[in-house]
Amino acid sequence: MNPKPTSSSADDARKPRSDGEQSRERLLHAAMRLFGQQGFSKTSTREIAQAAGANVAAISYYFGDKSGLYQACFGFMCTTPGGNVAAFEQPHFTLRESLQGYYHQMLAPLLQHEDADLLLRLFYREMLEPTGLWQREIENNIKPEHAALLRVLCRHLGTQEVTDDLQRLAHAIPSMCVTLLIARDVIAAVSPQLVESPAAFAVWAEQLVDYAEALVQVEKNKLQKRTA
Numbered sequence: 001m002n003p004k005p006t007s008s009s010a011d012d013a014r015k016p017r018s019d020g021e022q023s024r025e026r027l028l029h030a031a032m033r034l035f036g037q038q039g040f041s042k043t044s045t046r047e048i049a050q051a052a053g054a055n056v057a058a059i060s061y062y063f064g065d066k067s068g069l070y071q072a073c074f075g076f077m078c079t080t081p082g083g084n085v086a087a088f089e090q091p092h093f094t095l096r097e098s099l100q101g102y103y104h105q106m107l108a109p110l111l112q113h114e115d116a117d118l119l120l121r122l123f124y125r126e127m128l129e130p131t132g133l134w135q136r137e138i139e140n141n142i143k144p145e146h147a148a149l150l151r152v153l154c155r156h157l158g159t160q161e162v163t164d165d166l167q168r169l170a171h172a173i174p175s176m177c178v179t180l181l182i183a184r185d186v187i188a189a190v191s192p193q194l195v196e197s198p199a200a201f202a203v204w205a206e207q208l209v210d211y212a213e214a215l216v217q218v219e220k221n222k223l224q225k226r227t228a
Helices: 007-014 019-038 045-052 056-063 066-074 095-106 108-112 116-128 133-157 164-182 184-190 198-227
Strands: none
Touching: 019 045, 019 056, 019 066, 019 116, 045 056, 045 066, 056 066, 066 116, 066 133, 095 108, 095 133, 095 164, 095 198, 108 116, 108 198, 116 133, 133 164, 133 198, 164 184, 164 198
């Protein structure tokens, strides 16, 4: 998760943005929307500039080229390699604290960004029409986070053996959150109050922790039966 702003960064946030910062932000916002709707290859820089009310040359100035702009958009969803692990893998964390940190970093776009829909659509478009950034996300973030979750589970289950059952548990825990992310349209149609605001997603985060604790307890019971 992103660190809490210091007083100086909070003061900076209150300062009016320069014309250049506003132009760059408009380009990013327009690009996220268009890339998410149409994909990277079918979206032109001219189209993005027109939607942002900016000159095409501004894209070159701020981002280098279309690929640089796409990477900047994708960067809103992704952290530095392994950057989320510290949010949930700490030796002094209880299991619940680790799970809380885990789900909060997964739900960070929905909890923190007003443009969450744009960000998620862009992310899904990259998964459907990969440019290489999705594979990079798997290698740099998803794999390290999975390995860290396995270490957390091993520590709290009192085992060092990473069995297939433990691997399945480490995939089941995030899958509950992934379902929430990719099925938002369905949930909004059936139970709109559950996804109507960041506060609603904060409730999801805590509920998911409860569900995950129950899954871990099931695995713990199985391990105890094997060693009895």
